[in-house]
Amino acid sequence: MPRTELARFLRDRRARSSPRGYGLPEDPPRRTPGLRREELAALAHMSVDYYTRLEQARGPRPSARILDGLARALRLAPAERSHLFRLAGTGLPPAADAVRQVRPQVARMLDRLPGTAAIVTDAAYGVVAWNPLARELLGGGPGDPREEGTRNLARRRFLGAGRPYDGASAEEFGHIVVARLRRSADRYPHDPALAALLAELRDGSAEFRRIWESRPVHAPGHRTKTVEHPVAGRLRLNCDVLLVPEDDQEVVLITADAGSPTARTLRDLAAGLP
Template sequence: MDKQELGAFLRSRRERLRPQDAGLPAGPRRRTPGLRREEVAVLAHISTEYYIRLEQGRAPRPSGEVLAGIAGALRLTDAESDHLHVLAGTAPSRTGLHRRDVRPSILTLLDRLPQTAAFVTSATFEVLAWNDLAAALMEDFAGLSPRDRNLARRAFLASERPDAGLYGISDAAEFRHNVVTNLRSTLARYPSDPAVTGLVDELRDASREFARLWERHDVQAAPVLTKTFRHPVVGEITVDCDSLALTDRDQHLVLYSAPPGSPDAEALALLAVLGTEGVRASRSLSR
């Protein structure tokens, strides 16, 4: 049970609700945003004292029934409710280190998708494996260290690198929000993994934007269905986005594709022909 994180999460969810959201009268002007603690306690059918202690990080582990009541009172989504149980220690959680080894069958699959840019990310957004088209569309990951292949660092610390930016994607703000929400869930699953805790601490210290988003305690981002890349050689490419969870290793297989016969599919096909070496040469000629 992570008492301090649980308390902070409860406060953040309580403060975002309006009385009318919970079926309560608005009443006179409130000095603080959101519901009052005693209102949440009444809605959750628990004592106000116990709920206050939960928010203050002083209460013993709540039961599943109590958490269900609180989740209902705070109008939590399924993802937020799952996160609540993880923080309270009432849900199965992974221990030790997050995995970075990719299943051999997935590595084989990457090479069997020549018309789709495909890559695998870890629970901390490190690009672990990729095919040639992903390298041509984004960058030659083979030339980077594992640290520089981390998309979370690139999203928030890219200004420190000469090739700053997230590959010219159209949804950079949404991607950053997605990074934060996923890292918060990752930290709850791997609270003793130094790679996870170190990455979160690094980003909180070095990026005001990450720190601001982190304090929102969000654990669910809107799905991204399409994404536009502004590629330096072939111009804008709009792709369909699919992210498949590899649950046995807590990784994701990300797929970028385009409808057959579309100009975007033709642009991807050109990148597949050029490859990373061709893209690099074209960049040099255009300078």
């Protein structure tokens, strides 16, 4: 039965994988949707015969290396990757890299929140999407010479990129950032970009090193922060986090108390955006 379920899962995901997304020609029209077996086998670095036997529920149980190759070739989300390993009855190794692309439906959601500043962060606290109000509120983005720094909230917090929080907000956020980065380091021990970020933070911030050694534990949730905007001045903001567990990402919704001066400022900032 497990082999049958694994075979069904592979056939289904192969049929859903658009050749165009892999840069493969679709002419002449294909008789069946999705990738061909030989195409997926090549992408997963295995023989066509071996892959065919997997889809036919034959042959030995696939190794973790084989399954990881299939997960990469099929571009499975973390939850789908975990499901693949469970179906195969094989222990799940850590994912190699954090997901750094936002799902289109999540990105579209940000555009439907005109009165709310919203960002999406990956497991390394990189900003993978944000709406215009968030960009105006937090600073950075295209055309900013510090864009690389400002698009990562850990760099903003510990290396001085971007607009500062006040003392209390900065202290709390620093512990939140380190707690999440510690979880990510355990989850993605072979992610080179994450390793480079951690090395940069260790080299550049004694505060980061101190907090890292304290092993903080924080869960995402509601937070209140105060930031300094170069035009609008001091703003008191509410931050609420929604999880995208399949991709290990967080959607941060930034608002203000109704009727407050900050709420009026956010409204004015939004009105002035192109």
